Amino acid sequence: MNKPIDLKNVAEDQDLIKKFLKETTLFLGPDPEIIRDHRIMPRTDYEEKCVQEHSDLNQIASIRDRLQAACEEGFEMVEQMGAAPGAKWGDIITGIYSASGDLTIGSAGGVLIFSALVHHPIKFIIKNWIDEKTVGVNEGDGFIHNDSRYGNVHNTDQSMILPVFHEGKLVCWVASTVHEGENGAIEPGGMPSMAETPFDEGLKMSPFKVVENYEIKRDLLTFLQNSVREPKLQYEDMKVKLFACMRLEKRIKEVLAMEGPDALTACLRYTNDSVVEEVRRRIAEWPDMTVRTHVIMDSTLRENVLIKVNLAVTKTGNRLIFDFSGSSPEITNRAINTQLPGLKGMVAQSFMNHVWPDLPRGQAGFSPIEVITPNASIVDCSYAAPNSQSLMAIFTAFTVAQHATAKFLYSVPEKHTRVLAPWFNMIGTFIWGGVNQHGETLGNLCADLNGMGGGARMDRDGEHALAPIFATMADIGEQEMNEEEVPFLQLVSKKMTTNTQAPGKFRGGMGYSMIVATKDSDQWGFMTTTVGSKAPPIQGLFGGYACGSYPLSKVTDVDVYDVMMTEPERFKHSIPEIMNEQPFENANYSTHHMGMGFDLAKRGELYMISQGSGGGYGDPLERDPYMVIQDIEESLITPDWAKKLYHVVFNEETLKVDEEATEAERKKVREKRKAQGLPYADFVKKYVKDQPPENIPFYGSWNGDNDMVYAGSNDDKRDAKDPGPIYMINPKDVKIAELEEELTTVRNVAGLSAKDTRT
């Protein structure tokens, strides 16, 4: 007969095994248990006690207001004192986290994506460093972090994290996060497109202690400064974030002195739980259905390919599930993949920005929402894949989330914002770096990335160059101020790019052009990092169109500063004029996709780009003719474009609308549509193919079969659950191979023997 199992011994054995494993772990790598969980932590016994004992909502609201004010104060400090351009423009957040590490109250402005993913490194610290005798967590400690595999968006963002104690007991955490830019990667500015492995991405700071007794440890600081191109900025912003956190700590201690730690804990816990409850209530108001959408990524930033970001959102009862199955597998040596928290943060942000902006900025708002992602995909990559340009994957993921959400919201009686078409989603800006006019080494970017065209709304047009999708309250900066520190001028800036509108009953908000040229340095260059030069990266809504595509234009072999001195009339102030008229003799004019790797720029050579337009809403034939005329008056569109897109009849000299003729013209167009449109089944038969286009590398599922994904060729179809690595060839090697083939052909034609190309 078997002996009964002694459960006490089993538990002891298990504890012993756990202790052994913990003590003998050779590497505390990224922790999936932490990183894959976006939910708020379960109530602890202490939190339960506090909530029971402090149920006065007035007291909770009073504490919350003071904490919110403290977060805003910290935000202001960082924005006013921070050295990084990102800090100055509001690409920051300051927040207060529960003792378990949940972000409960965040600053209202700034980058909301941080609200959903800066908690991971705190949970790593709690799990690994509190009981670690060589580290520990004490009053006055500060931890730094930037590695996106441990939380956060990408490695340009650095956090400073401080524990807050009351009478020796940890009561909560405070943290400040800034888009710092430079991080020592293979290209300046912190977001290298050229990264082919995580080791090309610069600093990889898992959370570690860099502050003791409220002082930055100088030895570690010096090491960090030596690892980046902007050592002074590294120091200054570490100090700024530290002091912002210390101010938050001070404000929390004022609350503790007045209300006690139990009331503070009750406030934090109640806030999180009540937001979760409210989100579930709001979801239940939506119609039960599945909405499907996808967008096209047309580039890896190194080469043009077709990449699918796919989404099906299903709502049943009070559950809302975002399923990204069918999206492209990860590209193993390209930087456009994202870690899972970045994806979730971006989807969370679409809610905070555009669906429920009235809810507190914190982690709880997204906590009850479920996310399904394919393993080793572009939206949930492995730790071995680079992700320094994860913005490409998460911005397009934002768009599909926003597009799908709008289709749920339209019928809901209780709305908290307008239904709107997708926002423009790419950072149309210049990343720059080199040695400036003062001899200092810099690497960062123009704040124009914060001007993305707003999506059209259900009752009005989108706003121009309004705000980035990752922050509702960020600035585009003062270019003249920047020019004191950087050796280039924006020769054309803030000028809307005519005829690049996303049409609709309500049109999308448009973007502006930027024309830059280096002036006072021979060691300076630019990068651009967006997709969408061949295919729009957004969708329109309910009959409205998406934006067009946006290339990079260059003029080389010219010094426009010399031209301006001698023949100023030759300089033109728009991209079409310069490119079409080619006003500079002997110059070289060219266009490119927007994935320009770091390019050294000679004095006076032009780099020209445009921000994009948000999506249009509704049938363009329903657009008020007088709004069309207003767009002409504001040079947003030209008369011929207005006639072609909106079918408005007007006098080109006086811009007087002929309403009757317009109505008749639009009626004709509707009849034409009925004549040219095919019944659905006939259309499918004529246009739908069983496979992706043959001559363009395609990545992702096809025609709804999400079990299999294509990996760049119709002959390379893989199991979506385990797609395996995908390595792309360096575009320069591709070019060399093409040229060698051409050379071989030429030699054959010339009757010369083949040359051995092996080296």
Place this chain on the structure above:
Amino acid sequence: MKVLMTEYLRIDLESENWECRVCDHTIGSARGNYKEGMLVYNRDPADIHPSIIDPEKYRFTFCPDKDWVHIYEFYCPSCGTQVEVEYTFPGHVPLHDMEVDLDTLKKQWSQRDELTEPTTGPNVLVDRGHRHH
């Protein structure tokens, strides 16, 4: 009762059909894909997003490449209203974008009053600040 689902589509809960909000045309079963009752047109991107720099001279012109993206337009077969537009991969099947659980929708709206116009959400009013009258 009818539920307004999009700018141009509604569902009649009694007849269980998708309908056009512009001309009242019955499009098809609300248990199915409304797109199957639409006319569809494969629009050349250059019609909507014309080049603003010379396509004879340059490879990238602000006009999307028709080999890389197709624009599907969905029209009401009765009134010609453009109900939806889909930017998609060339040759991809149109997406079944709104698959409604009709029985749950009926139950949900049995507790609500019918809306003939959609709600828009709160207006954001500009704060003009402190004033003396």
